[in-house]
Amino acid sequence: MASEIVRLSRVSKGFNDGDKYHQVLDDINLSLNIADTVALTGPSGSGKSTLLNIIGGFEFIKQGQLLLNENDTTHWQDKQWSQFRRLHLGVVFQQFNLLTPLNVRDNIAFSLRLNQQKWTPWCDYLIEQLGLNDVIGRNVETLSGGQQQRVAIARALAHKPRLLLADEPTGNLDEKAGQQVMRLLTQLARESNTCVLMVTHSSDCAAFMKRRWHLELGKIHE
Known part of the structure; x- marks a missing residue:
């Protein structure tokens, strides 16, 4: 299987605000490989979340090319995007975005069910390492913020x-x-050989990543 997971070539993105055009991404070139961990920093409004959304297929580009697992996504339809997200993508949001009617175990099993996969020893290991054994049957609404983020x-x-x-x-x-x-996120990503791209304003959090990209005025600097 190819080691390169993401490649953006000459990607630009902007938006209109009244009669003004704001260039958020300007001719971006970048790549991510298996086991890369990258912190993406930059001022508020610089386009960090936009870049994540483009890679995840939640926003689309008209200029440039996005390759995922060496496949050109230019003409992907909903079916191809859904398949990529189910099989190859994990997302962690600031707002947690958990399924509040469900308990901890059912929230974790949700992504497995989408892929017709069953609970595995790896899931038990995640529960143990993230300190969730004692709350596995609790509704996620009853958990602290730190517990919800670990879920x-x-x-x-x-x-x-x-x-x-x-x-x-x-x-x-x-x-x-x-x-x-x-600490837990980077440890578990390393053990599952998962590439991580993380938006953060925190220098302390960025220090956990192997690489650091800074996005400002539409350009990325490493």
Whole structure:
């Protein structure tokens, strides 16, 4: 299987605000490989979340090319995007985005069911490493913010995705909980051989990643 997971070639993206045009991404070239861990930093409004959304197929480009697993996504329809997300993508949001009617175990199993996969020893290991054994049957609404974020990480990694996109995953946590979450996230991603691209404003969180990209004025600098 190819080691390159993501390649953006000459990708540009902008939006109109009244009679003004704002260039968010300007002729971006980048690539991500298996086991890469990259922190994406930059000022608010610089396009960090836009870049994540483009890679995940939640926003689309008209200029440039996006390759995922060496496949050109230019003409992908909903079916191809859905298949890629189910099989190869994990996402961790700042707002957790858990399924509140469900308990912890059912939230984690959700991504498995989408792929017709069953609970595995890896899932048990995630539960143990993330300290969720004692809350496995509890509704996620009753958990603390730190616990909910650990559930979100377990759900994102349960199917061992090739790529994990994380948008400010510790943004709603205090410093101690944020550091704990980052240690667990990077450890488990390493053990599942998952590539991580993480948006963060925190230098402490960025330090957990092997590489650091800074996005400003439409350009990425490493």
